Amino acid sequence: MSVDDGVIGKLIEHFSLHDKDCQKYQHEIFTEMRKSCPVAHSVEHGGYYALSRYRDVYDAAHKPELFSSFPVTIPPFGNPTPMIPIEADPPMHRKYRTLVGAQFSPKSVEALEPYMREMVRGIVDGLVGKSEADLAKEVAVALPLRAILELYLGVPEKDWEMLKNEFIYMLQPDPDATDEENQERSMQAGLNCTMYFAEMLEERRTQGYGSDLISHLDQAELEGERLTDDEIFGFCLVLVPAGFDTTASVLSRLLLMFAEKPEVRDQLEQVIDDPGKLDLAIEELIRFMPPQPGVARNVTEACEFAGQELAEGDRLLLLWPSANRDPEEFPNPDELVLDRQPNRHLGFGSGIHRCLGSHLARLELKILLQEFLHRVPRYRVAPGKEAVWHTGNTWGVKTVPVVFEQWETA
Template sequence: MTADDGVLTKLVEHFSLHDRDCQKHQDEIFTRMRTEAPVSHSVEHGGFYAVSRYRDVYEAAHKPELFSSFPVTIPPFGNPTPMIPIESDPPMHRKYRTLVGARFSPKSVEALEPHMREMVRTVIDGLVGKKDADLAKEVAIPLPLRGILELYLGVPEKDWEKLKDEFLYMLQPDPESTDEENLERSMAAGLNCTMYFAEMLDHLRTNGYGDDLISHLDQAELDGERLTDDEIYGFCLVLVPAGFDTTASVLSRLLLMFAEQPEVRDRLERIVDDPEKLDLAVEELIRFMPPQPGVARNVTEPCEFAGQQLDEGDRLLLLWPSANRDPEEFPDPDELVFDRQPNRHLGFGSGIHRCLGSHLARLELKTLLKEFLHRVPRYRVAPGKEAVWHTGNTWGVKTVPVVFDEWPEP
């Protein structure tokens, strides 16, 4: 159902990533913004400007000296320490990113492929033979969660669920609660996560380091100095949610799409065993359903940007999904074109803060597609149930209840 003109005008004026109606009418809102007010003002969360056109989003992402990345959300998380490196500005940003960049390089991620394949197969093994399942809770969330906590941070399996819940409190505020209530809840969750990693760090220092990133960070130096504990916690506070919730949002939407639009699955099945075609398809999926709906930037000095006069302290929200549907950059932007070239999408962000884990996300998505499309039968949304979306700093589907067709004989 489309929104009438008056409703759409109000949604633009009150735009928020935490509003269900804004999420429901996102395509109409983004089209209105791009054509009528590419830097539009929202009165929500204390007021901010939403940037919607591709060229403007790209430019803002490439001007860190004018648009600071701290805090990176609207409203802010309220976390006890800045998240590193995503909330760091130059020159520290490059130094911080260099400390962990090698672990997320294409070569390092490629070496994880056997582990990732085993993880995917284990997840699918858990589905085999079932009549019904929740593909968000049983596939989309646990796969990237295990990927970041096991392969990178060395968190024991017994603690995965606890950490997941705490980080989701930060990432998915209750749209029915006030900013103050959500901030209190988010700060408590951030503190709980920080305390967990403080205990983990103490354990590593007492019992010996491992090959995990926390051990690496505690032994690393910047300009001849060891990192502070708060700096290490800052890394942890971004690595976990960035490592699982962003990818989970894409996976959950894709798995729901297979139920609602089986022709998309048909098209992917025809190319999934062709590496070059699959690579192009994955880039198009990221363009079409980017992991994050937007990130914040904060104006450091008075300036004019895209025709809008801005003051120091003003906040911008860079809308990746809107930029990725801009017809001035992408022909047929609302169509899934699996062989789209060129495809300069902003699904992983752009500029100095371009997603550190983009190669890991690609690996997870490609590995899942190759196994899932060969092993899991067709399915549909379970009768009498519906998929439940979440708003917040990622937009995904938190429940995908489905019933399967008949499973193939083993």
């Protein structure tokens, strides 16, 4: 959809990840940013700069000494202590990340494949025979939420929905509310989740430790010292939303794409049984629809970056989707090329804060594609209904109401 240049200019001036029009016209905005204002200034949320070119976004992500990751969102979540490790800077960042790195390593994630496949098959079983469904709720959110809460944290099923709702309050602010209202809601949700994890922690200490991450963190040491409760809660406040909402944003958009662009499904079905080709396709999907629209950085000292004079305390927003569509880095960047090579995308971020759960996200996407495409018939958006998108720190689809074609009978 074309839009007047003046409108795009106004959207750049008022750019916000919380704005529905910025989301709707994102590619027109990013194209104009890269061309005419690669370090664009937005007056929203107290004012900040947005980086849109691949090279600038990459370079900024690799300068933690100059660009602090606390706070990591614009506007900030409002949590009184940093979320660990995503809002930690060196040298503590490496020490914190090392504590949980093994649990998210390729080897550890590979060991989860049979559990993940059983999980996905159960989700698909829940769809079989239905005439219609909400694929966002029943698939895109359900899979990553269950994976992180069950496989990593040992949260009982009765509490999954409550935690999901609290974290959505944090991650998906109301675009029609003020920053202050959203921050208050986010802070309350963060407090509610912290209180829940405090009860889990106390239970582990009194009833005995398990194999979950909270048990692991409470027994871990940094330089001979046990973690504080606040540090443990800081980990939890990252691991849950990072473990489900980012992946859910990709899955929801992909499942909607299958309804709106069935040719994409056709292309994926041609590679679904070839592991090498499927791996390439997954990397391209992450480039094409990255889990997060952007992360924030805080300037630690006056400097010049990408031709822009920056003062201490200035805020930056690193726009992963724009970097991933930069024609200087990717030929035909607006095309989904499932065998794209090379593909140095920034869909999982870059630098020291590159997504800790990237291997887990790849596994979820891979198994879902294999099971879903083999068993679920084609579908379309339900007549009289429409997909509902959300803005915020992830950009995804809240509801994907579909009607299925004929299910195959055994």
